[in-house]
Amino acid sequence: MSDKKRIVSGMRPTGSIHLGNFHGALANWIKMQNEYESFYFVADWHALTSEYENPSNILQNTQDMLIDWLASGLNPEKATIFVQSQIKEHAELYLLLSMITPATWLERNPTYKEQVIALSNKDLSTFGFLGYPVLQAADIIIYKADAVPVGIDQVPHVEITREIARRFNYLYGKVFPEPQAALAESPKLLGIDRQKMSKSYNNAIYLSDAPENIRNKVSGMITDPQRAKKKDPGDPSVCNVYEFHKLYTSETKRNDIEKSCKKAEIGCVECKKIIAANLIESLAPFREKREYYLANPSLLKDIIQSGNKKARAVASATMEEAKAAIKL
């Protein structure tokens, strides 16, 4: 056994990764794989809880997301990368946990209430959707994770996970550690329309966007909303374009831009040309790696098969312990 601490995290398969996903989660996963024993998976069963009426995209989205993970630096030599639905033990533990989870914990879950309202175009009054956090708890504790790198929105789910683990241990004897949420600071990149960047808002810049696409999207970005004309001074601190400069432009150049913007010496058109060029350049190695994986589909298959195998070995060992504790 490794003496490193263990982390587990998952992402629902939404398809290609955009810069919001990347800087919000994936960049942190890539960093953490160096210091932790890491398990990262595609939560395709979780996607089914809201997409059950139209599941036809889940498989393709899973493939697209996995390629983007690998191309952006998630490393199968360091991290165990796998697909939730390929590890049946998650479902088995989910069933056991469902026996001991009070329904009230799920009914009062703030994420649940919000999502039912936010996704009102879908009928989410299902058993599966209510049980979403129980499945998530199984995903996490089946690997005996110490920590779960997630965004702030997932903290209630990690809290329910801890409560479920504690309850299992109380009823049957200690099997599961109680995992902590590991929050990372993430930059506040918005979509090109200044709303939250999201596939469903059609405002996202993807890691895999072609240079031409990036130029077009960036040129359409909303900047400092108070700056109507080039002769008006701008305020980088409220400008979404400037947030991108913070990540993709050298400090010296960025400081120049900040000063010039405040003095109305640089126009937004020029400023956007700079960031578009820097983005395109930074993403070039990603695009190349992605092409490589697309051209060699057996490689992705092998990586996932081997990740699944490693994950399954750990998950089934935990299941044996869990069943023994319940005396099944």
Ligand code: TRP
């Ligand atoms: N609910 C998480 C999200 O929407 C995805 C997820 C599923 C997850 N299982 C997990 C995250 C286990 C961390 C650990 O982002």
Ligand code: SF4
């Ligand atoms: Fe934003 Fe750049 Fe325009 Fe200033 S010049 S408002 S930083 S896009």
